[in-house]
Amino acid sequence: MTVSSQASVLNPAQRHEDLAKLRTEEFDILVVGGGVVGAGIALDAAARGLKVALIEGNDFASGTSSRSSKLIHGGLRYLEQFDFKLVREALHERELMVTTQAPHLVKPLSFLYPLHKRYIDRIYVGAGLMLYDLLRGTMRAVPWHSHISTSDMQNIARSLDPEKVIGGLLYYDAQVDDARHTLMIARTAKEHGASLVTGIRCVGALRVNGQIAGAQVKDVKSGEEFAVKAKVVIGAAGIWNESLYEKFELTPGYKIKMSKGVHIILPKSAIDAKTGIILKTAISVLFIIPWGDEWLVGTTDTPYTGDRTSPLADQSDIEYIINEANKVLVPQIRIDQVISTYAGLRPLVSPAKDSSTTKISREHTVDHPVPGFVSIAGGKYTTYRVMAKDAVDAAVKDLGHKVPASTTRTIPLFGADGYRELEKNITHLAQERQMSTATITHLLNRYGSAITDLFAAIAVEPQLGELLLEGQPYIKAEVRYAVTHEGARSLEDVLERRLRLSIESGEHGVAIALLVAGLIAPILGWSDAEIESEIATYTQKMKAEMASLDER
Ligand SMILES: Cc1cc2nc3c(=O)[nH]c(=O)nc-3n(C[C@H](O)[C@H](O)[C@H](O)COP(=O)(O)OP(=O)(O)OC[C@H]3O[C@@H](n4cnc5c(N)ncnc54)[C@H](O)[C@@H]3O)c2cc1C
Known part of the structure; x- marks a missing residue:
């Protein structure tokens, strides 16, 4: 397909047009949720030639997909949890995004892994990073890891306390502006013919003869309710997925556990380093991530049950992040340097009632409880494309005709060509x-x-x-x-x-x-x-x- 920016335009006139289609036409697939996963599903399905609509209750990426650590990564800590499948899949996606799918948005980024004990640490971390680099397969979108001596440490990350850090390893992942990336997926889906409307919330199922035949939706601003006809509804509502099941009077095949993650933002002057830094904490890891003229530092990982729409950082979150970073930083960072904070909620698929949120797998689950309804939950930002493909693969079983396989592996996102x-x-x-x-x-x-x-x-x-x-x-x-x-x-x-x-x-x-x-x-x-x-x-x-x- 030729890239034409006109075909990918999202604006009031396009919204008006797509709203009219929602009211009058029947779709193969109706996606509920305009986060990275929903936008990815709309693109995957539209690129297979299906007639697709996506509704988003608020704005694209207004949920978790604008509040992540903004890393496109395999996840070193999942390697430590022996989740090789997830790491390999995510690294493969990272390589695709950096090279062909979104080179304008997804950029390689180095991380320093500081070492504290001279020999044992270097062997253990070195072996882990060797495996990490190998798991990506044959692609080479980011450089191989390297060993950093004590003297080189001072050139690369002067703010790491030489009394505590004796050297390190430098490895590579990638970073992305999550909200903008999700938007570009949505624009690419639009380019492939999907109808996309924000400010429209799903409020219930549309049933014909007891079978799901679409959804009841509500225009959030005007309050107007209407039905959208679709052969299959795919719930991609992240932390709101369970409430979608309630609206459809269905029982979910999984439980979503919410975990709050907070980041603080510091000015560049607060930390003297030429690279990102990853620190191991008692429960997880803490990233110090370069972000333009700033540093993003986070994150926390705590069970959460409060308001889903606007989660906020509280003082204990900020203190935790500062204390963890200050275990290795000189000069220490201070709360009065913090420019801003943001908090996001991870939609973790919970296998058991009281498992710890840090240990829950980041792998995703596709649920297909009844004909006409599929939902997808869990996963990571990095693996959105695979999640989308799996959800559409499940949905097409209800269409009653053969549908081509996913092609998104080779589709560059809007803005990548040229x-x-x-x-x-x-x-x-x-x-x-x-x-x-x-x-x-x-x-x-x-x-x-x-x-x-x-x-x-x-x-x-x-x-x-x-x-x-x-x-x-x-x-x-x-x-x-x-x-x-x-x-x-x-x-x-x-x-x-x-x-x-x-x-x-x-x-x-x-x-x-x-x-x-x-x-x-x-x-x-x-x-x-x-x-x-x-x-x-x-x-x-x-x-x-x-x-x-x-x-x-
Ligand atoms: C602090 C933090 C850091 C993270 N860091 C990373 C990272 O560095 N790398 C990584 O790979 N992953 C990371 N993740 C995970 C990643 O951000 C999420 O897995 C991903 O963004 C989830 O996307 P989603 O589309 O499933 O959900 P969301 O982005 O939450 O999208 C769901 C959408 O559904 C809409 N919606 C809900 N109900 C309805 C309804 N009834 N009708 C219409 N619309 C509805 C919502 O408005 C929302 O926009 C992080 C997560 C957190 C919280």
């Missing part, structure tokens, strides 16, 4: 566009070859090429693009999941909320009162996320 050529020409592009190389790099890593869409918008309205925040690479065109091409419908969608200013800016985008709202209001048809309400809602949300820091 990215490598553009990447080689950053300096030239910067001169041609009169932009800094930092801005061009930033745009390429977010939009890939769709950067040309932004250039086209700037050609029509040159002021869209202006910087949004002095000294930072974001431009005004990105704000507009979020609503004209990327399906954003609220200030929160734009600032939190398209631009990521909620975590990437010290003031979380609150100071420019009015400017951003002004740029998108004409397209979304907002009145002055709606602009005010959007700003108030966003400011309130950011305040709640920062509350645990304010307590200090």
Whole structure:
């Protein structure tokens, strides 16, 4: 299929059109949930030639898929749990994403594994990393691990206390902007013909003669309810999957256990290191991850039973992260350096009632309790494509005709085609566009070859090429693009999941909320009162996320 950015557009007109289809047409597959797994299912099924619709109650990636550690990895700690199948599968996916599927979004990243005991540690960790590198198979998207001596440690990670760390091993994984990546999967699904509508919640089953024949859905804003006809409904609702079963009056074949994971965000100046760092903790691991001009440090892994929509970091989470990092860091990091925090909920498939959340397998489960309903749970962000393929393989059994096998292994995500050529020409592009190389790099890593869409918008309205925040690479065109091409419908969608200013800016985008709202209001048809309400809602949300820091 040829890449055409027009076919992949998500905006108010497309939503209107797809909503009309939801009301009137019958689909082969209706996907409930627009996280990475739901978006992956929509792409997998549409690419097989099936007629697909996806509904998302809020925004793409508004659940767990915007709140991960943003690593595309095999998971060293799963290796320690002897979960070789999961590690091999995830490493294979990592290699595909870095090379062909999403090179614009998924970037190799090195991690230093610090050693504390001279010989035993080096042999044990060295053997583990050898296995880790071997499990990926024949592909070589990221470099092989290497040994780091005590003297080299100081060049690579000056902030690691030489009194405690005697050397290390450097290994490679990859990182991704999770929310943007999920969005690009959704756009690729759109390009393959899927109908995608956010702000539509599934509220029950549609039954004909007692058989599931689709779903009852509700437009969250207008409150209007209607039925969507589909031969199979696939629940990809992450931590909400069990409530979906309740709505369908079905009994799930698995239990979901929620585990809260918190990250803190620190300025680059807080830690002197040229690489990511992985630290082993008593219960799990802690990552210190470079993220633009910041560090993401996390995560925690604690059982959770509270509100699912907006989980928050509390003070004990932040203290735990700081204490664990400070076991090896000099100078120590302090709570007053923390720029922001975010918390996410892992949807873990629980095999038994009281198993510890850190030990529960990250493998996924496909459940097919009755004809017309399939659900998928568990897994990891990294393995979304395999999860999607498995869910669709289960669903097609109910279609009554032969359906081609999954093809997503070879489908580049939107923006990947042509990215490598553009990447080689950053300096030239910067001169041609009169932009800094930092801005061009930033745009390429977010939009890939769709950067040309932004250039086209700037050609029509040159002021869209202006910087949004002095000294930072974001431009005004990105704000507009979020609503004209990327399906954003609220200030929160734009600032939190398209631009990521909620975590990437010290003031979380609150100071420019009015400017951003002004740029998108004409397209979304907002009145002055709606602009005010959007700003108030966003400011309130950011305040709640920062509350645990304010307590200090
Ligand atoms: C702290 C943390 C760190 C992590 N780090 C990593 C990592 O580094 N690498 C990795 O591989 N994995 C990681 N994971 C795991 C990974 O993030 C998740 O496995 C993945 O994002 C889950 O995606 P999902 O699509 O299943 O769920 P979600 O992203 O939660 O999507 C479910 C969607 O369904 C929607 N929904 C729910 N109910 C309805 C309804 N009734 N109607 C319509 N829509 C509905 C929700 O709004 C939501 O958007 C991490 C998880 C956490 C919490």
